[in-house]
Amino acid sequence: MTLVEALAQRALIGDGAMGTQLQLAGLPPGGCGEAWNLDRPDRVLAIHRAYVEAGADCLTTNTFGGCRISLARHREGARTTAINQAAATIAREAFGGHPGFVIGDIGPFGGLMEPLGDIAIADVEAAFTEQAEALVGAGVDAIIVETQTALEELEIGIAAARAAGAEVVIGSMAFDRMFDSDDVRTMMGVSPEQAARFMVDRGAGVVGTNCGTGVNMLIATSIVARYRAVCDLPIMVQANAGQPVLEQMQTVYKQTPAEMADGVAGVLAAGARIVGACCGSTPSHIRAVAAAARPDTRTGERGVSP
Amino acid sequence: MTDYAVMNQHLFEGNHQQVKGATEATLAEGRPVLEVLNEGLIAGMAVIGEDFKHNRVFVPEVLLAARAMKAGLAVIQPLLIGDGTPQEAAKVIVMGTVKGDLHDIGKNLVGMLAEGAGFQIVDLGTNTSARSFIEAVEAHDAAILGMSALLTTTMVYMKTVVDEVRAAGLEIRICVGGAPLSQEFADEIGADGYAADASSAVELFKRLTAWPERAATGSSKAISAR
Numbered sequence: 001m002t003l004v005e006a007l008a009q010r011a012l013i014g015d016g017a018m019g020t021q022l023q024l025a026g027l028p029p030g031g032c033g034e035a036w037n038l039d040r041p042d043r044v045l046a047i048h049r050a051y052v053e054a055g056a057d058c059l060t061t062n063t064f065g066g067c068r069i070s071l072a073r074h075r076e077g078a079r080t081t082a083i084n085q086a087a088a089t090i091a092r093e094a095f096g097g098h099p100g101f102v103i104g105d106i107g108p109f110g111g112l113m114e115p116l117g118d119i120a121i122a123d124v125e126a127a128f129t130e131q132a133e134a135l136v137g138a139g140v141d142a143i144i145v146e147t148q149t150a151l152e153e154l155e156i157g158i159a160a161a162r163a164a165g166a167e168v169v170i171g172s173m174a175f176d177r178m179f180d181s182d183d184v185r186t187m188m189g190v191s192p193e194q195a196a197r198f199m200v201d202r203g204a205g206v207v208g209t210n211c212g213t214g215v216n217m218l219i220a221t222s223i224v225a226r227y228r229a230v231c232d233l234p235i236m237v238q239a240n241a242g243q244p245v246l247e248q249m250q251t252v253y254k255q256t257p258a259e260m261a262d263g264v265a266g267v268l269a270a271g272a273r274i275v276g277a278c279c280g281s282t283p284s285h286i287r288a289v290a291a292a293a294r295p296d297t298r299t300g301e302r303g304v305s306p
Numbered sequence: 307m308t309d310y311a312v313m314n315q316h317l318f319e320g321n322h323q324q325v326k327g328a329t330e331a332t333l334a335e336g337r338p339v340l341e342v343l344n345e346g347l348i349a350g351m352a353v354i355g356e357d358f359k360h361n362r363v364f365v366p367e368v369l370l371a372a373r374a375m376k377a378g379l380a381v382i383q384p385l386l387i388g389d390g391t392p393q394e395a396a397k398v399i400v401m402g403t404v405k406g407d408l409h410d411i412g413k414n415l416v417g418m419l420a421e422g423a424g425f426q427i428v429d430l431g432t433n434t435s436a437r438s439f440i441e442a443v444e445a446h447d448a449a450i451l452g453m454s455a456l457l458t459t460t461m462v463y464m465k466t467v468v469d470e471v472r473a474a475g476l477e478i479r480i481c482v483g484g485a486p487l488s489q490e491f492a493d494e495i496g497a498d499g500y501a502a503d504a505s506s507a508v509e510l511f512k513r514l515t516a517w518p519e520r521a522a523t524g525s526s527k528a529i530s531a532r
Contacts, residue, residue, distance in 0.1 A: 030457070116365075
């Protein structure tokens with residue numbers, strides 16, 4: 001069954017944060033988390049497994065900063081293909097033979113393209129193509145081009161994923177709450193309606209929203225509703241666990257699993273078909289989200305046990 | 307005939323060729339260099355900064371306007387150095403993204419808007435250590451040290467920098483910014499200021515350096531927000 005076929009039957013649960021979990025597992029500040037797919041695969045696997053045990057139907061590979069441009073900042077560019085292949089393999093292994101969807105993650109390359117910045121468009125195309133081919137080659141069920149703020153970069157990511165043969169391509173935008181209203185735009189000024197129409201036009205199979213500043217589940221719900229008003233595609237949501245605060249020089253995300261779960265019914269009613277979480281979320285958040293999304297089924301029994 | 311409103315509008319729209327041309331033409335008419343700088347360029351950037359803060363324009367428009375401003379500034383800068391006009395030396399801001407963090411879009415935006423407001427920017431780039439910050443502050447006699455971080459794990463390094471700068475006995479105002487930061491965080495690490503966006507950051511810099519309001523008004527009113 002493909003991801004889209006599954007979505008036609010029921011809502012699916014996504015996973016939660018990877019970066020903050022890697023840091024909890026010992027990744028030093030500013031370290032290259034993607035390199036752990038090769039150097040510490042056991043720790044990446046353990047995080048994925050915790051999400052599967054919590055009820056996640058979909059795992060996003062540990063490749064957010066896994067394109068060559070991003071990896072090169074950590075002097076890991078030469079291992080780009082191997083890092084992405086390993087990521088897909090680890091995520092599949094985490095399902096332990098049980099059904100589940102591995103979503104290959106392509107994050108922003110982390111700069112500005114010409115003419116606004118100094119990165120050549122062709123370099124971004126090459127980087128996303130290389131990453132998408134590695135992920136698809138290693139057997140992912142879909143590719144998500146996420147945390148995007150510019151239509152130009154999103155377009156390159158979607159095109160690269162489609163050309164690489166991804167069965168499903170998910171586009172996902174990061175919106176920020178505006179200065180003096182509840183309206184949202186991306187950093188580059190893109191509205192939810194613009195984003196949804198653009199992703200439909202470019203051939204995405206699922207439209208998503210993740211991360212962003214000041215976007216809790218309530219604001220995410222309004223974004224889903226605005227997507228739904230202009231397109232019929234399945235919608236994916238990954239909200240942050242609130243804004244981080246500092247406690248004893250440790251940054252912590254204060255939104256509790258229960259608080260996050262409170263918003264699940266609303267976001268599903270607005271049209272979301274995959275509900276996961278982003279920065280600061282934990283397996284406990286996903287467990288609560290899964291329980292809220294499927295009040296009639298017990299969660300926590302899927303996954304690692306044969 | 308000098309029309310700063312038209313020049314401001316070109317800057318607002320990011321027409322860098324026109325801004326460069328208008329700067330040259332206005333100077334050729336014999337207008338004072340500082341007047342062209344203040345009324346032609348700085349006033350134009352002030353408008354786009356204000357519109358950015360209120361979400362009437364977004365990052366692409368600011369980047370294009372900043373490029374246009376730089377085109378005009380390139381014409382003016384040699385004259386500022388050479389003409390002997392009595393002027394206040396531009397206040398220096400040393401800025402960088404902290405150690406372990408490679409994100410620089412926000413930091414660059416702050417730098418461009420601050421430069422557009424008349425500050426001199428010394429940009430140390432990304433992954434900047436406390437030692438590099440301190441050396442640059444001393445070398446450039448900076449008035450402000452600006453730090454940026456996008457990651458929750460790297461923002462805590464800002465406290466290290468604040469502590470080492472204070473320990474070095476430097477008289478400098480320290481400002482911090484970045485998506486995961488807050489005023490509470492800035493207070494806790496002992497920074498002198500925090501701003502939530504690039505435009506507010508420039509207001510903060512002006513406040514902390516008691517920057518005189520140099521930009522003339524009048525002409526800027528003709529600019530309409532898109």
